[in-house]
Amino acid sequence: MTDAWRLRIPERLHQELLSHLFRDDFEEHGAIIAAGLLESERGVVLLARELHPAVDGIDFVPGRRGHRRLTAQFVNAKIRHCRDEGLVYLAVHNHFGSGSVSFSDIDLESHERGYPALLDISGRPVGALVLTEDAVAGDIWTLDRRRRQISETLIVGANLRRLHPGPPPTPSASDETYDRAVRIFGDRGQNLFARTKVGVIGGGGVGQLVVSYLARLGVGEILLVEPERLDLTNLPRIPEARRIDALAPLYRAPALRGVARRFALPKTRLARRVARRANPKIRFCEIRRNVVEPEAREALRDSDFLFNCADSHQARLIANVIANQYLVPMIQVGTRIEVDEDDGEVGEIRGMVRLVLPDRGCLYCHGLINSQKLQEESQGEEERERNRYIKEVEAPSVITLNAHGAAQATTDFMLMMGGLIETDARLSQLRWRPRKRLEEPVSQTPNRSDCPHCGSVWTSRRARGDARGLPGPERRT
Amino acid sequence: MNREVETALAELEEKSPGGAVRHLEDGEGGAWVVIPDVDIGPNFSPSKSAVGFHVTSAYPEAIPYPHIIDAGILYTGDEPRPNIHPDGNLPAAMTRGTFTVLNEPKEGIQVSRSSPSRDPLGDTALAKLMRVLNFLRTHK
Numbered sequence: 001m002t003d004a005w006r007l008r009i010p011e012r013l014h015q016e017l018l019s020h021l022f023r024d025d026f027e028e029h030g031a032i033i034a035a036g037l038l039e040s041e042r043g044v045v046l047l048a049r050e051l052h053p054a055v056d057g058i059d060f061v062p063g064r065r066g067h068r069r070l071t072a073q074f075v076n077a078k079i080r081h082c083r084d085e086g087l088v089y090l091a092v093h094n095h096f097g098s099g100s101v102s103f104s105d106i107d108l109e110s111h112e113r114g115y116p117a118l119l120d121i122s123g124r125p126v127g128a129l130v131l132t133e134d135a136v137a138g139d140i141w142t143l144d145r146r147r148r149q150i151s152e153t154l155i156v157g158a159n160l161r162r163l164h165p166g167p168p169p170t171p172s173a174s175d176e177t178y179d180r181a182v183r184i185f186g187d188r189g190q191n192l193f194a195r196t197k198v199g200v201i202g203g204g205g206v207g208q209l210v211v212s213y214l215a216r217l218g219v220g221e222i223l224l225v226e227p228e229r230l231d232l233t234n235l236p237r238i239p240e241a242r243r244i245d246a247l248a249p250l251y252r253a254p255a256l257r258g259v260a261r262r263f264a265l266p267k268t269r270l271a272r273r274v275a276r277r278a279n280p281k282i283r284f285c286e287i288r289r290n291v292v293e294p295e296a297r298e299a300l301r302d303s304d305f306l307f308n309c310a311d312s313h314q315a316r317l318i319a320n321v322i323a324n325q326y327l328v329p330m331i332q333v334g335t336r337i338e339v340d341e342d343d344g345e346v347g348e349i350r351g352m353v354r355l356v357l358p359d360r361g362c363l364y365c366h367g368l369i370n371s372q373k374l375q376e377e378s379q380g381e382e383e384r385e386r387n388r389y390i391k392e393v394e395a396p397s398v399i400t401l402n403a404h405g406a407a408q409a410t411t412d413f414m415l416m417m418g419g420l421i422e423t424d425a426r427l428s429q430l431r432w433r434p435r436k437r438l439e440e441p442v443s444q445t446p447n448r449s450d451c452p453h454c455g456s457v458w459t460s461r462r463a464r465g466d467a468r469g470l471p472g473p474e475r476r477t
Numbered sequence: 478m479n480r481e482v483e484t485a486l487a488e489l490e491e492k493s494p495g496g497a498v499r500h501l502e503d504g505e506g507g508a509w510v511v512i513p514d515v516d517i518g519p520n521f522s523p524s525k526s527a528v529g530f531h532v533t534s535a536y537p538e539a540i541p542y543p544h545i546i547d548a549g550i551l552y553t554g555d556e557p558r559p560n561i562h563p564d565g566n567l568p569a570a571m572t573r574g575t576f577t578v579l580n581e582p583k584e585g586i587q588v589s590r591s592s593p594s595r596d597p598l599g600d601t602a603l604a605k606l607m608r609v610l611n612f613l614r615t616h617k
Contacts, residue, residue, distance in 0.1 A: 364538065365598065372540075372542055377535075378533035383531070386576050387543060448598065471481075
């Protein structure tokens with residue numbers, strides 16, 4: 001595990017915080033943020049969940065040593081709240097200036113006086129943040145009494161804005177290979193792609209293209225979760241798949257088709273080959289399991305960005321929970337071709353790309369996770385068979401529709417990472433209907449405060465981090 | 478069992494519409510559940526049955542479906558009985574066969590009531606069971 005600690009703040013919470021701290025009075029103001037925690041080999045990330053503004057003159061008063069201070073009563077109430085909710089206590093105040101920020105000596109002395117006791121009460125890390133409008137610094141204390149700084153704060157919105165304690169270090173010059181992209185994103189943007197981990201759920205027709213595009217963009221780490229091996233019928237939709245990868249010659253003998261399906265190249269292995277050809281330096285991790293299984297879902301937790309390219313409701317559930325519980329921006333891609341089972345008539349053809357971001361509603365409260373289908377998928381094969389659910393017929397699929405969705409989704413990713421989404425962009429679901437030559441945003445209702453995934457109710461998973469388990473089967477011992 | 482499934486079982490035990498709730502863990506965080514002696518309404522004979530269902534590890538996002546009642550139940554009401562079977566024809570959404578109850582194959586009647594218009598937020602295994610029972614009890 002690295003020593004780097006990072007912070008993610010939903011855009012709306014950050015705006016509320018700025019409005020509270022930076023007012024026309026040009027004074028210092030205070031607040032508490034209660035945050036979830038993500039710990040992985042990539043470091044520790046604090047996940048801002050709740051904002052508790054301190055009321056001037058009541059909770060935030062003139063200090064004996066410093067300029068202003070939070071009252072003992074306010075601190076006491078909030079540290080106990082954080083302890084009871086399993087959240088990290090972060091005291092916040094503001095300084096003025098631009099481009100950099102740091103704690104004053106008086107601030108640091110007050111942490112030294114107060115934080116050991118707060119650690120004892122909460123039983124988990126505590127700390128402080130100091131903000132200007134464009135910089136964030138942190139002083140986080142852990143139970144071993146070590147102190148850690150916040151190296152980067154990510155504002156999670158349509159544009160993924162990064163704030164630092166000071167001017168970020170000058171990026172190294174990018175590999176010449178990326179010259180044309182650097183002309184859009186600069187060396188800093190290209191460096192950002194190189195240190196980003198993207199989780200991709202589903203290595204079928206859409207997922208393979210997404211992986212290929214991400215690798216060509218210079219993304220540094222991809223984790224692909226896909227349990228299946230290549231099948232002969234996959235070949236027309238995966239550009240770099242060879243017939244031998246699917247053991248196609250064996251399909252000539254019906255008795256050998258099962259052998260071909262059993263020993264064909266795993267889809268994750270094909271994606272790895274494609275990604276490494278595009279970018280030999282890429283770190284490619286493959287998990288050949290269903291995404292609900294513990295190894296898969298837990299490996300996705302520390303992604304910086306998530307794509308759901310699988311069509312199961314289990315995949316939607318896991319992707320949606322991780323997006324909300326760990327504040328990971330997520331894009332869901334899907335295509336659908338309606339064909340009448342009786343007469344073969346082709347109905348509507350459509351593709352969808354949905355952004356899942358804090359405060360914009362999620363797949364669950366928008367009714368896009370089907371309870372019954374999820375129940376079927378969560379039962380064992382024998383039980384499903386006995387319950388006589390109608391077997392899913394293989395859905396029609398073609399590469400051009402997949403390519404449209406994959407290109408739109410990775411373009412959205414690229415623009416969000418680069419901070420190039422325009423402020424009046426419509427962030428709703430984007431749907432296209434090629435038979436009508438129509439592309440349209442589909443309005444979505446805002447998130448529901450009582451949503452157990454993205455809502456603000458105390459029971460919700462939003463920004464809870466590792467304090468809540470992920471749904472799905474338990475790890476077998 | 479995961480926390481959500483434990484919560485569902487606690488609610489079912491507290492407000493059981495029948496006898497003492499039995500359960501068997503499925504090894505993945507969920508549990509198969511059977512509630513004996515549940516009143517299924519006047520148009521079934523006998524009018525009490527055990528009800529079995531599976532609370533999976535995906536609960537509460539996945540709500541239990543289908544529900545299984547005893548094989549010996551006969552429908553005595555006046556509604557059409559499109560589900561033809563030598564052991565007794567049944568109204569729509571009810572089928573005789575072999576289903577999974579407490580992880581064992583068992584002869585029974587499957588009651589398939591999906592809830593497409595339900596509010597996904599706040600639905601529980603108990604609420605779904607009560608909707609199924611209401612469906613059975615309001616048969617004419």
